[in-house]
Amino acid sequence: QYRAMVWLVENTLYVSYPDDRKIQRWALSTFYYSLYGDNWSITDGWVTHKGDLENECTWHGISCTESGTVLSIDLKANRVYGRVPDEISLFVDLEYLSLSENQVRSIPASLINLPKLKVLNLHKNRLQEIPGGDYGSSILKELY
Numbered sequence: 001q002y003r004a005m006v007w008l009v010e011n012t013l014y015v016s017y018p019d020d021r022k023i024q025r026w027a028l029s030t031f032y033y034s035l036y037g038d039n040w041s042i043t044d045g046w047v048t049h050k051g052d053l054e055n056e057c058t059w060h061g062i063s064c065t066e067s068g069t070v071l072s073i074d075l076k077a078n079r080v081y082g083r084v085p086d087e088i089s090l091f092v093d094l095e096y097l098s099l100s101e102n103q104v105r106s107i108p109a110s111l112i113n114l115p116k117l118k119v120l121n122l123h124k125n126r127l128q129e130i131p132g133g134d135y136g137s138s139i140l141k142e143l144y
Helices: 002-010 019-034 086-090
Strands: 062-064 070-074 081-083 096-098 103-106 119-121
Touching: 002 019, 019 070, 019 086
Parallel strands: 070 096, 081 103, 096 119
Antiparallel strands: 062 070
């Protein structure tokens, strides 16, 4: 989380971002560093402050709404490793998450309860921990 915060505040445009964008960039950078992003196969755009890649909606595997809110994350077979951080719960509009064919070890309970998450693909990972909880309250339609 420290590395994510340093990256975020080092951006000269940081003060001009609205709060929701600061939160989104914080959550994405925490996601990146928590899952050893420096070792991913493809990192295009992630945690950079360069030109067109400045916008997180252009980063590899990220799709956004027209207003710039993260809608999906697809990092299939990208050497993602570790524990999905609790900050994933900050993506309240996330509908699709695919981390299949990686080495994800665990996910937080907050992931299952994201209010708009419809597809969660964790197929072919090394999950050691699956959180308990009330899956009946989730709108999740597909779980792999």
